[in-house]
Structures are given as structure tokens and as C-alpha cells.
Amino acid sequence: MASAQQIDGGPSDVGVDIDDDELYDVLANQRRRFAVHLLKREEKTMEIGEMAEQIAAWENDVDTAEITGSDRKRVYTALQQSHLPKMDRAGVVEFNKNRGMVEPTEALQNIDLYMDVVEGREIPWSEYYLGLAGVSAALVAAVWMGAWPFTLLPTIAWTLAIVVGFGFSALAHKYYAEEMKVGELEEPPELQ
Secondary structure, three states, X not given: XXXXXXXXXXXXXXXXXXXXXXXXXXXXXXXXHHHHHHHHHHOOOEEHHHHHHHHHHHHHOOOHHHOOHHHHHHHHHHHHHHHHHHHHHHOOEEEEOOOOEEXXXXXXXXXXXXXXXXXXXXXXXXXXXXXXXXXHHHHHHHHHHOOOOOOOOOHHHHHHHHHHHHHHHHHHHHHHHHHOEOOOOOOOHHHO
């Protein structure tokens, strides 16, 4: 399961106003997320053929030299007829269908996104922090009531343990979020 979340900036911070619902609608499709990642990574106008080739390679988990003509054509057609016009209407890209060119808008460049990719038995960060807060609240209650073995250490030690727990969690989360930013790495976050 993957969900897109804004970190810094957002539609209200840019000159072109992109509605949150439109942005999330654009990001609801993997192929459009791949297009956003590619445009943010390249930071330039692209030909639809070049874009289709890279997206087809990511979808098939192969190098661009290994994709077939039919894979490329399938992605090209879907981008041209559906995905890029939708992204253009949302204000994320400027798509010139006649020239076959896709240009990232200022709004897209100013939106900082990361993918919260959760695989297998992993839990999302939001649930992790809820659990950490619950454990911390239980610890505070046990110390406050003077329950054994929590009386063996001073209250400040338990306070420090909670602060360190949240501090290390926040550092790990920041590192993870940097690794999962759309457009930062060679491949989209959901392929890593």
C-alpha cells in the first residue's frame, strides 16, 4: 500500500493553485506517479516517447534498453490519451499533444512529496507514532502510580527514556522520508 503525503510546501504556497483533491487524484495512479517522479527528477521538458520508455522500463522492472515496442506503445498511448491530459487539467504539467511535449509546471516543482510505501508486515509511520505515544502514556501512568519496577529509577530517567525514544524515532523518520521523496532518486520510491 502506498500513500502520497505532502511534506514542505503545497498547493497554497505556489503561484498556480492546485486543489488538494486534484493532486491526490493525479497521484492515485501509479503511472501518473511515475510521470511526476520523472519530471521532478529531470526538471526539464520531456518528449512523451522518452517518458513512456522510462515508465515502461519501471513498470516491467527492466532497463530501458530491454523494453519491447509493445510495452512502450502501451504506456505511450495511455499517457497521451488519458494520464497527461488529466495531469494538464490539474495544473501539474503542461502537455502539448500536437508536439508530444510534457513540461513540469512551477506548481509541480514547488510541491515536495514523499511516498509512504508500506510493504508486507511494516506499519505506517502514523501508526508507529500512535503506538509510541500509547506506550509512553502507559509508562507515565505506571511511574505516577508508583508501580514496581518503575520505582527503581528516578522519574527523570523515565522522562529521558521517552524523549530519547521520540528523538530517535523522529531521526529515523526524517532519514526515511528523505529516501522516499518523489523525484530525488533514480527510481520512484515504490520501486525501491
